[in-house]
Amino acid sequence: xxxxxxxxxxxxxxxxxxxxxxxxxxxxxxxxxxxxxxxxxxxxxxxxxxxxxxxxxxxxxxxxxxxxxxxxxxxxxxxxxxxxxxxxxxxxxxxxxxxxxxxxxxxxxxxxxxxxxxxxxxxxxxxxxxxxxxxxxxxxxxxxxxxxxxxxxxxxxxxxxxxxxxxxxxxxxxxxxxxxxxxxxxxxxxxxxxxxxxxxxxxxxxxxxxxxxxxxxxxxxxxxx
Numbered sequence: 142x143x144x145x146x147x148x149x150x151x152x153x154x155x156x157x158x159x160x161x162x163x164x165x166x167x168x169x170x171x172x173x174x175x176x177x178x179x180x181x182x183x184x185x186x187x188x189x190x191x192x193x194x195x196x197x198x199x200x201x202x203x204x205x206x207x208x209x210x211x212x213x214x215x216x217x218x219x220x221x222x223x224x225x226x227x228x229x230x231x232x233x234x235x236x237x238x239x240x241x242x243x244x245x246x247x248x249x250x251x252x253x254x255x256x257x258x259x260x261x262x263x264x265x266x267x268x269x270x271x272x273x274x275x276x277x278x279x280x281x282x283x284x285x286x287x288x289x290x291x292x293x294x295x296x297x298x299x300x301x302x303x304x305x306x307x308x309x310x311x312x313x314x315x316x317x318x319x320x321x322x323x324x325x326x327x328x329x330x331x332x333x334x335x336x337x338x339x340x341x342x343x344x345x346x347x348x349x350x351x352x353x354x355x356x357x358x359x360x361x362x363x364x365x366x
Contacts, residue, residue, distance in 0.1 A: 142354045144335065146363045150323045153359050154183035157268070157321055160355065161188060162197045164266050164317065169201040174267035174307070175229065176207055176278075177221045180321045181268060182228060189232040199235040205261045206242040207269070207278040207312075210301035211292060213245035219300050220245055243290075243305045250292040254305060258290040261307060267315040271322050275330040275343030279306035286310060286339065286347045309347050317353040320345065322362040331358050332365035 147153050161184070165171055175181070191197045206221050215222040222242050230240060241260050247253035269277050276282065279293050288308035295304055312318065322331045333343040334356065340346055348354050 142335075142349050142351070142356060144356045144358065144363075147357060147359050149359050150183065153321060153323055153357050154181075154187055156357050157181070157184040157319060158187035158191065160319060161266070161268070162191050165197055165199070165202060168265060169198060170203070171265040172203045172205070172261070174205050174207050174261060174264055174312075174315065175225055176268050176270045176321075177224045178270045180270040180323050184268075184321070185229040188229065192233045199233040201239075202235060203239045203241065204230070204235060205240075205257075205264070207267070208304055208306040209243035209245040211245050211247075211250060211303045211305045213301060215246065217245075243307075245305065247305075250305060254290040254292065257305075257307070258311060261290075262311055262314050264315045266317045266319065267312055269312070269318060269320045269348075271320055271327060271330050271334070271345050273326050273330060275333055275345040277309070277312065277320070277345050277348070279304045280309050280312075280344045282344065283341050284309055284344045285341060286313070309344060313347065313351055318348060318351055318355070320348065320354065320356045322356065322358040324359070325361040325364060327358070327362040328365040331356070331362050335366055 209221045213220045287310050290307045334345045337346050
């Protein structure tokens with residue numbers, strides 16, 4: 142595990158964008174998993190900026206999402222399909238045929254998860270945020286290391302009681318993982334990741350032995366270290 146402590150959220154976003162751009166330059170056909178939520182928003186803005194300046198080409202990459210509420214329509218502003226298109230995909234030159242997102246409208250969730258697992262396993266890069274309780278994607282407390290893409294029940298989401306999520310083993314199969322942590326409310330999760338043995342009470346801890354994990358945390362998120 143490589144821990145990069147930066148001054149603030151801006152620094153975190155800049156470092157993450159820099160790493161992602163370099164990965165795409167090294168391998169233009171990279172298969173990349175993109176997180177949603179507040180933390181990666183500025184990173185995506187910087188990726189769009191880099192694209193517009195001609196510093197990176199997204200035309201050959203393949204993109205996938207880490208999770209999605211279920212059931213939910215793609216047009217719903219709360220869907221991660223909507224989020225990723227609004228914040229990134231609609232602003233860069235990625236091919237629509239290279240975008241593979243979990244389908245919140247799938248009639249059969251089991252078939253969707255099985256098919257998706259085969260598409261995204263052994264990806265080149267996964268960008269993750271981390272929850273206050275250490276959850277990654279929608280792998281909440283109690284999730285196991287060998288979990289795969291599946292339908293889960295959500296404990297603390299008022300939007301939807303269920304979601305589709307890639308599993309912890311799916312994440313661990315990636316060649317490189319970037320985990321982003323910003324703010325004082327993420328400090329305990331970062332401390333646990335750094336100090337605790339892998340455990341299902343803090344799912345992020347299962348990542349610590351990955352051979353190519355980069356944790357980017359700002360000073361507030363790393364304040365308990």
